[in-house]
Amino acid sequence: KRQRSTYTHTRESFMDVYNILREELMKDPVVQSHPSHAKEWFQEVLDYNVPGGKLNRGMAVYDVLAAIKGAEALAEADVLQANALGWCIEWLQAFFLVADDIMDGSITRRGQPCWYKQEKVGMIACNDYILLECCIFKIIKQHMAGHPGYLKVMELFHEVTYQTAHGQLLDLTTAPQGRVDLSKYTLDTYMRIVTYKTAYYSFYLPVACGMVLAGITDPQAYATAEDILLDMGRYFQIQDDYLDCYGDPEVIGKIGTDIEDNKCSWLICTALQHASQEQQDIIKAHYGASDPASVAHIKELYEKLDLEAKFKAYEAQSYATLSQRIAEQTAMPRLVFTSLLDKIYKRCK
Numbered sequence: 001k002r003q004r005s006t007y008t009h010t011r012e013s014f015m016d017v018y019n020i021l022r023e024e025l026m027k028d029p030v031v032q033s034h035p036s037h038a039k040e041w042f043q044e045v046l047d048y049n050v051p052g053g054k055l056n057r058g059m060a061v062y063d064v065l066a067a068i069k070g071a072e073a074l075a076e077a078d079v080l081q082a083n084a085l086g087w088c089i090e091w092l093q094a095f096f097l098v099a100d101d102i103m104d105g106s107i108t109r110r111g112q113p114c115w116y117k118q119e120k121v122g123m124i125a126c127n128d129y130i131l132l133e134c135c136i137f138k139i140i141k142q143h144m145a146g147h148p149g150y151l152k153v154m155e156l157f158h159e160v161t162y163q164t165a166h167g168q169l170l171d172l173t174t175a176p177q178g179r180v181d182l183s184k185y186t187l188d189t190y191m192r193i194v195t196y197k198t199a200y201y202s203f204y205l206p207v208a209c210g211m212v213l214a215g216i217t218d219p220q221a222y223a224t225a226e227d228i229l230l231d232m233g234r235y236f237q238i239q240d241d242y243l244d245c246y247g248d249p250e251v252i253g254k255i256g257t258d259i260e261d262n263k264c265s266w267l268i269c270t271a272l273q274h275a276s277q278e279q280q281d282i283i284k285a286h287y288g289a290s291d292p293a294s295v296a297h298i299k300e301l302y303e304k305l306d307l308e309a310k311f312k313a314y315e316a317q318s319y320a321t322l323s324q325r326i327a328e329q330t331a332m333p334r335l336v337f338t339s340l341l342d343k344i345y346k347r348c349k
């Protein structure tokens with residue numbers, strides 16, 4: 001059945017699918033037979049943690065499917081299926097963010113208190129992030145049963161969860177809170193952290209989901225996509241690190257604290273690569289300290305090392321290389337990759 005009334009992909013239409021999925025999850029017999037306080041708790045875990053981000057990752061799945069098959073070829077059921085998988089990526093991100101905020105001792109997330117910081121929640125949040133992860137497989141079962149790609153999607157979400165957990169392992173053991181061991185802050189380690197912790201679930205996963213729904217089975221197509229999308233994901237995170245320090249807080253919507261938080265960022269790894277012994281001593285004395293004077297010393301050092309120019313050079317090089325790789329590949333319509341790249345290149349937030 002072809003698409004008669006053309007579907008317009010907006011945050012509103014994507015949010016409509018969230019409400020469908022939430023009702024399906026609430027209708028689950030286990031939830032239905034709970035006493036009302038437990039039913040309400042479960043619903044609040046979803047409503048507080050799943051919607052509320054920019055929804056870019058989740059909304060990208062439909063864009064990929066439409067780019068491959070043509071929007072006009074998609075039936076209503078195809079659109080719902082793509083958006084359901086897209087929400088699985090938002091559920092996956094919610095699961096990671098609830099867990100990561102506990103591990104990092106964070107205070108706020110997306111402009112509200114972290115879920116575990118709620119008076120009534122605390123360490124119950126550990127069970128809640130497990131429930132968030134379980135919802136992914138409930139949704140996949142509900143919306144992919146009978147689809148030839150059901151197993152592939154199941155494997156995808158398990159594999160990307162494993163990769164992301166390894167990214168978090170590397171991040172937590174490289175930049176443990178409060179202790180600054182700069183010898184571990186190398187660009188190689190940094191690239192591994194962002195690849196596993198961010199690039200797989202933020203870039204590869206949305207595109208791979210769209211590819212499965214489009215009926216692509218050729219392993220080479222997934223390998224080509226992975227190669228390009230991991231590079232794009234690394235570029236996105238390096239840009240994120242740059243914006244944390246040089247972005248306009250008004251535009252980004254938050255004030256960057258990577259320096260105070262001892263973050264293993266592209267800026268500090270690049271600074272260490274070029275710093276003299278004296279400059280390394282300044283970094284050792286002031287990185288990861290929250291007093292404004294220490295932050296000022298680090299930013300002054302970033303100026304001296306001209307990290308802004310180094311980032312701009314990296315950005316230009318990265319865009320050129322990605323554009324060429326996208327043009328050269330024949331696995332997929334270029335639009336799959338260019339629509340993503342155009343959204344992130346030279347972004348300000």
Ligand SMILES: O=C(O)c1cc2c(-c3cccc4[nH]ccc34)cccc2[nH]1
Pocket residue numbers: 053054056057060202203236340343344347349
């Ligand atoms: O989450 C964010 O802060 C954020 C995402 C994005 C995106 C984006 C768009 C489509 C698919 C994507 N995959 C990972 C990121 C992303 C684009 C621009 C700014 C952005 N900020």
